[in-house]
Amino acid sequence: MATLAAPPRTTTIRDAIRDTLRGEMQRDSRVVLLGEDIGAYGGSYAVTRGLVDEFGSDRVRDTPIAESAIVGAAVGAAMGGLRPVAELMTTNFALVAIDQIVNHAAKLRHMFGDQFGAPVVIRMVNGWGQLAATHSQSFDAWFAHVPGLHVVAPSTPADAAGLLRNAMRGEDPVIFIEHSRQYSQKGAVPDDGHLVPFGKARTVRSGRDVTLVAYSYTVPMAEAAADRLAAEHGIDAEVLDLRSLRPLDRDALVDSVRRTHRVVCVEESWRSFGVGAEVSATLQELAFDELDAPVQRVAAREVPMPYSKPLEAACLPGIDDIVAAVRAQIS
Amino acid sequence: MATLAAPPRTTTIRDAIRDTLRGEMQRDSRVVLLGEDIGAYGGSYAVTRGLVDEFGSDRVRDTPIAESAIVGAAVGAAMGGLRPVAELMTTNFALVAIDQIVNHAAKLRHMFGDQFGAPVVIRMVNGWGQLAATHSQSFDAWFAHVPGLHVVAPSTPADAAGLLRNAMRGEDPVIFIEHSRQYSQKGAVPDDGHLVPFGKARTVRSGRDVTLVAYSYTVPMAEAAADRLAAEHGIDAEVLDLRSLRPLDRDALVDSVRRTHRVVCVEESWRSFGVGAEVSATLQELAFDELDAPVQRVAAREVPMPYSKPLEAACLPGIDDIVAAVRAQIS
Amino acid sequence: MVLALSPLTAAPNVVPAAVSDLDLWDMYRAMLRVRRFEELAGQHYAAGKVGGFLHLGIGEEAVCAGASSVLKPHDHLLTHYRDHGWALARGLEPDRCMAELFGKSTGVSGGRGGSMHFADASKRMWGGYAIVGGHLTLATGLAWAAKVQEPGTIACVVFGEGASNIGEFHEAANLAATWNLPILFLCENNGFGMGTRSARAAAVPDVARRAAAYGMPAWQVDGMDVRDVVAGTREALAFVRSGEGPAILEAHTYRFRGHSMADPELYRDKQEVEAMRSRDPVVNVATELRAIDTARVDAITAEVEAEMQAAVAFAEASPFPDVSTLEDGIVARPDGLTRGVR
Amino acid sequence: MVLALSPLTAAPNVVPAAVSDLDLWDMYRAMLRVRRFEELAGQHYAAGKVGGFLHLGIGEEAVCAGASSVLKPHDHLLTHYRDHGWALARGLEPDRCMAELFGKSTGVSGGRGGSMHFADASKRMWGGYAIVGGHLTLATGLAWAAKVQEPGTIACVVFGEGASNIGEFHEAANLAATWNLPILFLCENNGFGMGTRSARAAAVPDVARRAAAYGMPAWQVDGMDVRDVVAGTREALAFVRSGEGPAILEAHTYRFRGHSMADPELYRDKQEVEAMRSRDPVVNVATELRAIDTARVDAITAEVEAEMQAAVAFAEASPFPDVSTLEDGIVARPDGLTRGVR
Numbered sequence A, B: 001m002a003t004l005a006a007p008p009r010t011t012t013i014r015d016a017i018r019d020t021l022r023g024e025m026q027r028d029s030r031v032v033l034l035g036e037d038i039g040a041y042g043g044s045y046a047v048t049r050g051l052v053d054e055f056g057s058d059r060v061r062d063t064p065i066a067e068s069a070i071v072g073a074a075v076g077a078a079m080g081g082l083r084p085v086a087e088l089m090t091t092n093f094a095l096v097a098i099d100q101i102v103n104h105a106a107k108l109r110h111m112f113g114d115q116f117g118a119p120v121v122i123r124m125v126n127g128w129g130q131l132a133a134t135h136s137q138s139f140d141a142w143f144a145h146v147p148g149l150h151v152v153a154p155s156t157p158a159d160a161a162g163l164l165r166n167a168m169r170g171e172d173p174v175i176f177i178e179h180s181r182q183y184s185q186k187g188a189v190p191d192d193g194h195l196v197p198f199g200k201a202r203t204v205r206s207g208r209d210v211t212l213v214a215y216s217y218t219v220p221m222a223e224a225a226a227d228r229l230a231a232e233h234g235i236d237a238e239v240l241d242l243r244s245l246r247p248l249d250r251d252a253l254v255d256s257v258r259r260t261h262r263v264v265c266v267e268e269s270w271r272s273f274g275v276g277a278e279v280s281a282t283l284q285e286l287a288f289d290e291l292d293a294p295v296q297r298v299a300a301r302e303v304p305m306p307y308s309k310p311l312e313a314a315c316l317p318g319i320d321d322i323v324a325a326v327r328a329q330i331s
Numbered sequence C, D: 001m002v003l004a005l006s007p008l009t010a011a012p013n014v015v016p017a018a019v020s021d022l023d024l025w026d027m028y029r030a031m032l033r034v035r036r037f038e039e040l041a042g043q044h045y046a047a048g049k050v051g052g053f054l055h056l057g058i059g060e061e062a063v064c065a066g067a068s069s070v071l072k073p074h075d076h077l078l079t080h081y082r083d084h085g086w087a088l089a090r091g092l093e094p095d096r097c098m099a100e101l102f103g104k105s106t107g108v109s110g111g112r113g114g115s116m117h118f119a120d121a122s123k124r125m126w127g128g129y130a131i132v133g134g135h136l137t138l139a140t141g142l143a144w145a146a147k148v149q150e151p152g153t154i155a156c157v158v159f160g161e162g163a164s165n166i167g168e169f170h171e172a173a174n175l176a177a178t179w180n181l182p183i184l185f186l187c188e189n190n191g192f193g194m195g196t197r198s199a200r201a202a203a204v205p206d207v208a209r210r211a212a213a214y215g216m217p218a219w220q221v222d223g224m225d226v227r228d229v230v231a232g233t234r235e236a237l238a239f240v241r242s243g244e245g246p247a248i249l250e251a252h253t254y255r256f257r258g259h260s261m262a263d264p265e266l267y268r269d270k271q272e273v274e275a276m277r278s279r280d281p282v283v284n285v286a287t288e289l290r291a292i293d294t295a296r297v298d299a300i301t302a303e304v305e306a307e308m309q310a311a312v313a314f315a316e317a318s319p320f321p322d323v324s325t326l327e328d329g330i331v332a333r334p335d336g337l338t339r340g341v342r
């Protein structure tokens, strides 16, 4: 007998994350949040606003500005039986904590012979907006390189909720990548039990002529490009949202290219040694004969992000770039 | 009229690096060295042994165990007119200094409108040898992702000297990657003025059937594999030593594949999101029609490196793996 | 009141603030320039001319104005992202600073840096930095270079009390003290790191009291009183310049505005801010000077106003950087050779 | 002699070392077990049975033996890579520890960790860690979990004086103090970080003297004297267990061997090491006990010898991990679901 699921609600990604944090905190008293200004200030991007009032400052902990201690304390607390969710404010600040992420969180389970793990969620925010070189970065490909980590990046409220819930109930460290420009994006969110297991891409729309591979903020870009390609050029593009970078859904990539035979991968970080490189390498390893054209990468220009608006705009990949890449491939 | 160059000497990579450091210190009083135990201890891998006696502890500075300060102080000193060479003992410890590398050293020139740069060389050592998960890593692909850095990795004494000298005389930060298992490798080293500009790969041996792309410690592995392929399978392999990962010599990759039409890329880090991914993506972007088979990646298994000898051996790529990858490609 | 803390025990001594020679008119002008620059920056942020993160130091002007008056032009200076006041007090042109905020090619950092990254290497203002604590070790390097190459030159590095909790502070302080480097760690303690009160982020919120962990002396001043700032800076700098090693100078101050323009200020009462306004360093000096010569106060005020309005006009009139220059100046040369070598 | 340092001023007080109830026989056995385990480890390293980095704590045994005797089994323990002594004193089986060194599947960490990474979660020995300072913040997390879930349990984290100069120490100490966490920072100050004497790496080489920067109390003991270690640990742990917050315990000790097996020891004179040997904590206790009962000393010595030789035999006889298990236990499940969920 099918259970009756509550009807999906429409909400923003910000609220989907907050609601999931709240729900899990209600469900499991071991869940604690920590990070800079997540309490009294309400969170830099207002994700945690209100939670300190609801759960108190012992469970919603403001920390000193000390990201390495934030991650280290979260990992240690996870070893000790809590279920911490750490917020790093922006991905850029993950660099001062990356030793804790890579040399500690990711290592513990295997290095000590699978005696214990570090069930910790590390939330961090990608994004830009005239924030200049040290505040506009993403390091998705870096994290995805590291065994022992899960790396996920939602592009819808439903996936934000489902991936975060999966992360919070799992047994290992999860890098949970949010995007500052996507918090207000709306969508339907299923009921409170909704889990999105890692390692499964999502077909955003099906198409016959080309696959646009995207994740996080580039998913809506790819969708917009697909609209334009259909309307203006009669090109039918499939859009695939990776959702998870580690594990990467190689099967979904291969499946899609078997149908479309052409791929454009869209990402926001610097082009060389980025996510697109892995997508490209994977596809030609696993589907060499299916590719009718080289996998194209649409990515950021290889420049420390400049503050000035026209320069920043020129640096970032845009919908035009996706359309142009597809047309270059198809013509 | 050609000047008479001194005849090349035969020396180890360790000595080539030490001699280059010494020569540049004699030539330029602004050159200073800093790092943990590079003085009294003689350097973890004995690279700097003796230099403190020659130049004194003001120019060969032992530091506290504080890698972020080592890199930060080096960068600041470079801004202030010195020419620092920082030693990070092993690449693993670069993680606690990576914010200084990526958010400071790599950013200064562009972020402040090209007013000044950070002419600093950051030496770090890749390697393994039952050192377990936190002491056996390399992050070459990470550094190569970052605009504002030069990233080089020699595989011979001549290149060690030439690349290091180029790095020490340049105007920007250089990640200089050494390998603990290669220090005693010998070879000829040209005279003291020998410079190897960044961004040029080196053809180690020419071949017709397949290109083995390698760098650092994987170059001798690729050479050994090429010997075996020739002797046992009649396969004529070209070996290309990248030497420089940023900038990457894309022209040399394309040139070679135009001749061989097959590529195997060998690296020591984890396979996904590594150097091989970029090589593969680059080749299919720039030489799609030249490739007769997918670019194969030979890399480490995606495991935090285990201590136990048989497990470690199973993790690391070996000559057998290269031979197998080539044979799979050619059959 | 200046407190001097012993390097061994952190025990405080009151030091008489001897600044009878201080020209308060200069200080008024210096502080007002910063105040008006920032007020205009805030207005143009609201108008969409300035973007990104804008951190105003309104309320904290006595610190940059006072301390900068004691620094020598050859001293090295680095600050955190709250850098406008330090740049102006250092002598960077308001025109080019405002142009930087507008993202124009005439900006001090060519429009690449924006509010958080004002620099002028020709004035040894090595920039504002936006990774909390990151510039502290850079300063040790500059101090090291100075010690080797130009004895008598020191490095001054400005940071917030919030930054004193990150590892980089510890590493920088310990390195500076162990290597006996000529560096002044100047802490603008405004009581908050974003929305977190200092005592909620540090067990010992007074940064000066931590100096003893590095065997450094420290001075504490009232950062709302420019005389106090000058007096304390003189003491601390005299020590550092003598070559005896680094020191900490902590100025207790307060920001009247939010952390950045995006700050909803949920974490403090309006009354608290209003109460602190009675200590406004610019207003209070103006009041004191008006009692001496109102016309002169008005004249300075008008001059500063004209200067800052001209800066806005300059910024408005300047062109954006050409997009064709986007990839310039990332590295000097891709092959790593020195510029000009062929 | 135990020195207690005030959390406010770092001013020291001598505390009487009241350990009349200490069973020195137990201590002798505990120290000798560590000594013999490590001597054998060194021999088998030379013989090629043990690989990688091997850091022996020979000379420092009084610290782990003494302090561990005061810890409760439910307390959390983490150490740096010089972890053999701490593991044995915690009750980890010498068999499985030696097997770990040999890289065997029966090792405490399944042969994955080796010398630097002994752990046994069932005994709350959360492991040895090899990134200097990295485990200090992990310990704050464990202390936090303990505070929330099991009041009365504390976390003890062991590190070297060299580690106190890295940023992580500062962040961990400040977090622990600000959050009032039950954690004992136990510093084995052996005077060197690799080849660097502590005073060349720190402006204030006594780590205990830095506790005041975090408002923490600190105790300093002679780490070559097991009575002193026990007395100091009792004082410090009583404080921490009472819930008043973290504390530092610094034991001055000395390692007779090189930093690791690869150390050429260019940085210190043989005479210095020889002079320190007169303070050998194991030999000196043995001498003291022989004056009481030689036969009993001999009996203990023989028992320990048999135990450690058996450990070597066990390690030798154990199988290497099967290569087919290489990719096991990296994450519980690739899809992130909890184990056992379908």
Ligand SMILES: Cc1ncc(C[n+]2csc(CCOP(=O)(O)OP(=O)(O)O)c2C)c(N)n1
Pocket (backbone or CB within 6 Å): A036, A065, A067, A089, A093, A096, C082, C130, C131, C132, C133, C159, C160, C161, C162, C163, C164, C188, C190, C192, C193, C194, C259
């Ligand atoms: C490493 C790092 N973590 C977090 C941030 C975000 N952040 C920017 S400013 C700031 C507060 C800094 O406070 P303080 O040092 O007291 O300086 P103030 O802003 O009060 O002048 C924070 C948390 C950052 N820029 N860098």
Ligand SMILES: Cc1ncc(C[n+]2csc(CCOP(=O)(O)OP(=O)(O)O)c2C)c(N)n1
Pocket (backbone or CB within 6 Å): B036, B065, B067, B089, B093, B096, D082, D130, D131, D132, D133, D159, D160, D161, D162, D163, D164, D188, D190, D192, D193, D194, D259
């Ligand atoms: C972050 C980091 N930097 C450097 C090293 C290399 N290293 C290993 S042990 C050590 C010395 C540590 O000295 P100390 O903390 O005093 O402990 P001891 O070895 O004396 O017991 C160094 C520099 C490391 N493992 N991690």
Ligand SMILES: [Mg+2]
Pocket (backbone or CB within 6 Å): C160, C161, C162, C188, C189, C190, C191, C192, C193, C194
């Ligand atoms: Mg502040």
Ligand SMILES: [Mg+2]
Pocket (backbone or CB within 6 Å): D160, D161, D162, D188, D189, D190, D191, D192, D193, D194
């Ligand atoms: Mg030590």
